[in-house]
Amino acid sequence: MTMHAVGSSTPLDEPSKIAEIIVPTMGAEALSTVLTNGATAELLLGAGAQDDCAAFRLEGSHVLVTGSDYVRGPKFSLYEKGFLTNYDIGWYLAGANISDVAAMGAIPLGLLSVVRYPKDLPDSDFTELMEGIRDGARAVGALNVGGDIGSAERIILSASAFGVVEPAGLLTRTGAREGQLLCVTGPTGLAGSAMKLANNGEDVARDEYSALLGKWRRVSPRVAHGRIFAGNPGVTSCIDTSDGLKGAVEALAHASEVSIVVEEGRLPIADSVRRAADRLSCDVLDLVFGDSVDFELVATVDPAAVDAVSEQCGAAGLDLDVIGRVEAGQGVGLRRGAVTTDVPGASWRHT
Amino acid sequence: MTMHAVGSSTPLDEPSKIAEIIVPTMGAEALSTVLTNGATAELLLGAGAQDDCAAFRLEGSHVLVTGSDYVRGPKFSLYEKGFLTNYDIGWYLAGANISDVAAMGAIPLGLLSVVRYPKDLPDSDFTELMEGIRDGARAVGALNVGGDIGSAERIILSASAFGVVEPAGLLTRTGAREGQLLCVTGPTGLAGSAMKLANNGEDVARDEYSALLGKWRRVSPRVAHGRIFAGNPGVTSCIDTSDGLKGAVEALAHASEVSIVVEEGRLPIADSVRRAADRLSCDVLDLVFGDSVDFELVATVDPAAVDAVSEQCGAAGLDLDVIGRVEAGQGVGLRRGAVTTDVPGASWRHT
Structure with missing residues (x-):
């Protein structure tokens, strides 16, 4: 999948963004996890599937944990002052959400990211943001498996992270x-x-x-x-x-x-x-x-x-x-x- | 837990909103589900727990499905024109998110809701919105188990829904x-x-x-x-x-x-x-x-x-x-x- 339009002066429309930026930057690699009790989790449908939902197969005895954090876009003063890049705030979105999963003792599996952006946001900025989310998740072995993108009058970032833990370990x-x-x-x-x-x-x-x-x-x-x-x-x-x-x-x-x-x-x-x-x-x-x-x-x-x-x-x-x-x-x-x-x-x- | 401040002219601050509105309107009832293959899912920590994450115990063979939808607040023209109430858009947020879970053949378990609101939003409006989310989820047996609330310059609504299905049924x-x-x-x-x-x-x-x-x-x-x-x-x-x-x-x-x-x-x-x-x-x-x-x-x-x-x-x-x-x-x-x-x-x- 080529990224030819990234960085062009006219931002891509949303279907093109999904095909050319989102799917490549969401991390389409396989994911499978084994808990200490032998329970397993395996990715069935990630972002590349573009289905109604992402899907994981869970076998055995799990506690599923899940939480959401919204990141304040224009109120994020370090970003507004130029100290954080789009890549940085993408990584922050992933890390902040996964931290809640870590606090439950769980292995993070994935993230659903909600990214809304102004129509004139350059594709290069959008791509960096999505890469930041991907890399922040990847750094702890998790994947960005989907979510929601579309336009808004300003950048809006929200996510949900989820993971699994042995019932005795919660x-x-x-x-x-x-x-x-x-x-x-x-x-x-x-x-x-x-x-x-x-x-x-x-x-x-x-x-x-x-x-x-x-x-x-x-x-x-x-x-x-x-x-x-x-x-x-x-x-x-x-x-x-x-x-x-x-x-x-x-x-x-x-x-x-x-x-x-x-x-x-x-x-x-x-x-x-x-x-x-x-x-x-x-x-x-x-x-x-x-x-x-x-x-x-x-x-x-x-x-x-x-x-x-x-x-x-x-x-x-x-x-x-x-x-x-x-x-x-x-x-x-x-x-x-x-x-x-x-x-x-x-x-x-x-x- | 009393709701004495709801409807007062000064909206509650966020910690009070959580205690007085969020927890009561998120539906704290028990939830347990059995799939046709005998696999079970049971709520361990819901909104009332106010922990880092919500948690469900899953025993057996499940496919976990999860997706996110953002609802356009000020762009939601039927709301802006007065045809939809705060309760209605809350219900919409729940229903739209759960529809993706239904499309995978899954039983919806829960919802994480992200609700950001202007500081001057009356508590009564905020309460109606949260009740709409709760009731939209409840109508199909699911619960609003947490998420994120806080202020923003306008209403921002986003959610993630998740559910479980037998592996053969996905x-x-x-x-x-x-x-x-x-x-x-x-x-x-x-x-x-x-x-x-x-x-x-x-x-x-x-x-x-x-x-x-x-x-x-x-x-x-x-x-x-x-x-x-x-x-x-x-x-x-x-x-x-x-x-x-x-x-x-x-x-x-x-x-x-x-x-x-x-x-x-x-x-x-x-x-x-x-x-x-x-x-x-x-x-x-x-x-x-x-x-x-x-x-x-x-x-x-x-x-x-x-x-x-x-x-x-x-x-x-x-x-x-x-x-x-x-x-x-x-x-x-x-x-x-x-x-x-x-x-x-x-x-x-x-x-």
């Missing part, structure tokens, strides 16, 4: 238990720091900010961590940090009806976030806990299991930090030496 | 075979007639147009037909008429690499469409074949199976009309007496 927000340890899969606050710096007029495309902007440009959903968590019965709850670390810990504590205390001294803090705090003249913990779409996972682990889980992560080259403890009671707190205070930072508000 | 667009009969589950052109009349300045809210406008207001995806088709090995291809009857027949013929000939004298034509053609001074076949989101199914059936399938439909109170035949060759045609002509009408263009 991780929810309600499983945190008193006495467990709280773990996080990586430092937080990087994405939020990039946003705050850009809003402050900084050129976050500069090399010194690459670790921060990189969180937006190449969302890396923690599928590998999720699979280790799902395979260990001592891990009993999980959530992603798409609403920031404070938001994640609050949601876990609320859903599980427990208290969670984070220890200041155990928090992984990236040097890039410390420098951002200096530049922004704010408390670094405001960045670490605040509104930041780092897409890390937060999980609670039985003390007896934490060494095994840490070793499995380490052997796979994956970070894992114990940052706190689940206690009786309600709410969240931050232990600073002998004192427990409120957790700083603002959770992301869905507005 | 219906695609590629299965049509020479010698089969072409069947349709009901008359077409009603929805398109309503749109054309409204664009012509007619008040389509009048009683005489209720059959036409009703196609928009209460989309009725042909799940029951799809299940009968899936259960009969003589039915080998299926598609919905969301792009109009001409579009559906063309897509089947193209995907299956066959020719399909429709017989004029066998087409079911609703009286309301005949009256619309008179009013619009156009050929009734332009309406029957043209751009019209009636969400009927078109299927191809072996001659030896058609009586059994018809009887099953009849026993269930469902319409089924044989309207043509699959032949060797390529393309589609309309047989009018001894002459075969091009099929009239315009397919829906994705623009």
Whole structure:
């Protein structure tokens, strides 16, 4: 299938876009997955089939998980400011949606993408966006299997991701238990720091900010961590940090009806976030806990299991930090030496 | 959970909307399904769980089907003209998405809805929209299990629907075979007639147009037909008429690499469409074949199976009309007496 019209000055109409851009950029490769319980999932009809639906054959005992995230187009200020390309926001759409699947302990299978675009969007831009979605999904072994495209007065991006997990491995927000340890899969606050710096007029495309902007440009959903968590019965709850670390810990504590205390001294803090705090003249913990779409996972682990889980992560080259403890009671707190205070930072508000 | 703030002059913020409107209007009832091969599907985490994803437990041998449709908000001219309420477009969103699942022969399980709204949208309007989605899904036994809500500069509606079917029952667009009969589950052109009349300045809210406008207001995806088709090995291809009857027949013929000939004298034509053609001074076949989101199914059936399938439909109170035949060759045609002509009408263009 040729892409001859891509980059031409007159954007293709929709049927041509489907044939010449969508199908080639959705990733038509085969996909099959085996769960640890022997259950299998295999792609039957992907984007290339152009049928009413995509289809997967599932044999055995699965939990199917599925969720949707909408990405704000014109409100996506880093894109509007030129710090993110069409490829980047396509990848972001895939990664943000797959992160929800990872947080359930599941293997992501696929993505349905809804991409609406202004009629004058050059085909080259549209192609880059679709390639970003494809590559963001592919990076964790998933495929963009279909969805909806068509025109709108501006770019609108939405998707649904789905995956499968062994029934015994499903991780929810309600499983945190008193006495467990709280773990996080990586430092937080990087994405939020990039946003705050850009809003402050900084050129976050500069090399010194690459670790921060990189969180937006190449969302890396923690599928590998999720699979280790799902395979260990001592891990009993999980959530992603798409609403920031404070938001994640609050949601876990609320859903599980427990208290969670984070220890200041155990928090992984990236040097890039410390420098951002200096530049922004704010408390670094405001960045670490605040509104930041780092897409890390937060999980609670039985003390007896934490060494095994840490070793499995380490052997796979994956970070894992114990940052706190689940206690009786309600709410969240931050232990600073002998004192427990409120957790700083603002959770992301869905507005 | 009280709904005290609904209808107040200041719309709720998003967290309150989730607690007070979303969860109650998403349908939190249990859901479990058994396929004819003994495979089961059961809801584990629905909207009420407010987890990262919804989750279903699947045991046995399933094909999972899933698709997405975006509904054009401000471009939805019947809504803008006041002929459709917020409840109606919510129902439409559910029905249009579930129709794709029905076209695969599957039992719809659930829906993920993406609802973005202007900040000044009254909560009562928002609630009606969510209730429409819920009721449209419920009408065919499915649930709205989650998704994404938040603000945008205008109403944006998108969804993904998913369902399960026995592996032997999956219906695609590629299965049509020479010698089969072409069947349709009901008359077409009603929805398109309503749109054309409204664009012509007619008040389509009048009683005489209720059959036409009703196609928009209460989309009725042909799940029951799809299940009968899936259960009969003589039915080998299926598609919905969301792009109009001409579009559906063309897509089947193209995907299956066959020719399909429709017989004029066998087409079911609703009286309301005949009256619309008179009013619009156009050929009734332009309406029957043209751009019209009636969400009927078109299927191809072996001659030896058609009586059994018809009887099953009849026993269930469902319409089924044989309207043509699959032949060797390529393309589609309309047989009018001894002459075969091009099929009239315009397919829906994705623009």
